[in-house]
Amino acid sequence: MHVKQAVFLVGGKGTRLGSLSRDTPKPLLEIDTNLRFIDVLLEEAARHGFTDLILLAGHLSDKVIAAYDGKIVHGAKVRVLVEPSPAGTGGALRWANPVLDPWFLMANGDSLFDINLRAFATHVSDDFTARVALRRVDDPARYGAVQLKKNKITGFLEKNANLVGPTLINGGVYLMSRTVLNLIDGPCSLEQDIFPQLVEQGKLEGVEHEGYFLDMGLPETYATARVEIPQRRRRPTVFLDRDGVLNHDEGYTHRVADLHWIDGARQAIRAINDAGYLAIVVSNQAGIARGLYDDDAVMKFHAAMQDQLSEVGAHIDAFYFCPYHKDAQIDHYRAENHPDRKPNPGMLLRAMADWPIDCDKSFLIGDQATDIAAAEAAGIPGHLFDGGNLESTVMKLFDQGKHSRWEA
Numbered sequence: 001m002h003v004k005q006a007v008f009l010v011g012g013k014g015t016r017l018g019s020l021s022r023d024t025p026k027p028l029l030e031i032d033t034n035l036r037f038i039d040v041l042l043e044e045a046a047r048h049g050f051t052d053l054i055l056l057a058g059h060l061s062d063k064v065i066a067a068y069d070g071k072i073v074h075g076a077k078v079r080v081l082v083e084p085s086p087a088g089t090g091g092a093l094r095w096a097n098p099v100l101d102p103w104f105l106m107a108n109g110d111s112l113f114d115i116n117l118r119a120f121a122t123h124v125s126d127d128f129t130a131r132v133a134l135r136r137v138d139d140p141a142r143y144g145a146v147q148l149k150k151n152k153i154t155g156f157l158e159k160n161a162n163l164v165g166p167t168l169i170n171g172g173v174y175l176m177s178r179t180v181l182n183l184i185d186g187p188c189s190l191e192q193d194i195f196p197q198l199v200e201q202g203k204l205e206g207v208e209h210e211g212y213f214l215d216m217g218l219p220e221t222y223a224t225a226r227v228e229i230p231q232r233r234r235r236p237t238v239f240l241d242r243d244g245v246l247n248h249d250e251g252y253t254h255r256v257a258d259l260h261w262i263d264g265a266r267q268a269i270r271a272i273n274d275a276g277y278l279a280i281v282v283s284n285q286a287g288i289a290r291g292l293y294d295d296d297a298v299m300k301f302h303a304a305m306q307d308q309l310s311e312v313g314a315h316i317d318a319f320y321f322c323p324y325h326k327d328a329q330i331d332h333y334r335a336e337n338h339p340d341r342k343p344n345p346g347m348l349l350r351a352m353a354d355w356p357i358d359c360d361k362s363f364l365i366g367d368q369a370t371d372i373a374a375a376e377a378a379g380i381p382g383h384l385f386d387g388g389n390l391e392s393t394v395m396k397l398f399d400q401g402k403h404s405r406w407e408a
Helices: 015-021 037-047 061-068 088-095 178-183 190-201 219-233 265-274 295-310 346-354 369-377 390-399
Strands: 005-009 030-032 052-057 076-082 103-108 111-113 130-137 145-149 152-157 167-177 204-209 213-215 237-240 278-284 318-322 363-366 382-384
Touching: 005 037, 005 088, 015 219, 030 037, 030 219, 037 052, 037 076, 037 103, 037 111, 037 219, 052 061, 052 088, 061 076, 088 178, 088 190, 103 111, 111 167, 130 145, 130 190, 145 167, 145 204, 152 190, 167 178, 167 204, 178 190, 190 204, 213 219, 237 346, 265 278, 265 295, 265 390, 278 346, 318 346, 346 369, 363 369, 363 390, 369 382
Parallel strands: 005 052, 005 103, 052 076, 130 204, 237 278, 237 363, 278 318, 363 382
Antiparallel strands: 103 167, 111 213, 130 167, 145 152, 152 204
């Protein structure tokens, strides 16, 4: 199951924020220059491979539509659906029924839970209708608590001053089957009306995660979001060559049938994802210049990689490839020394411009001297992969202290 749809609830009035949200929907409040809170959520979903991003709007929906309907975020398309009248978090979902996939990711538009969303949206048992991402906190009083037995949620406790931590809370990220709509027949709350029914049926799964969590619904937490999230948005990155590092090099490899993974490659990507790094592929593809295949073949190959990575809860954040070569058979791709072709650093530099990358903590893994030269030219370390198990190589780089895991 490769879930590609992510739905965000952005229709609330945000009354706890007072005048801050009087004229602006809460998720559209700026947390940095030209950066709204919802921008971060959309970027996170897009980089995890969710390509259909839906905003369920209500309050001040015209502003949501103007800013986001039809917007493209790292290749994912955003669309805005508007509830005709206030319907609560459950009722809003009911209005989206005609466009919902069989399974979809869903998240609150006013909280950030920094987890591996692709892993969270993988391998759902037939025993459950929905899955909730849970976070253990020391101060549960303002959130309420979740009771969990093994992986089954057995109850919810309302927020109150008597709750003390450490206690599991609802992290505001869900994986849901469209069949949950069978429980929704009008305005209602997912948390207060629908989830208790799923608990009673034994159909609500809970999975604990340790990622950074912030609910920006109060003036003081909104202030925290403006300080912490722009800093945390910058991530270290593992740049990876493709042929010979991720997949076996069959010689101008481009057919999906020839996708054979290097030992431990998919697990290595999962480890990179879980460590909080971006995983970005930078690959010379001279076969395009030589007329052996076209861009579309490369895109299909990369899509197949993403599909197979999703099976283990992993993803590549972005692919960059260079189709140029000095001996090109196709004039358009003939270039004596194209800046993107490794050992030149062009692909890495473009990625550094496109993504909020912490270059000081980033590195590259490649199997050729040209890969290492490109890394050095971009100002980051390069590590030569000489075969074997890629996961072992990545874990050694983490465990030996050459590159520490990012503090999530």
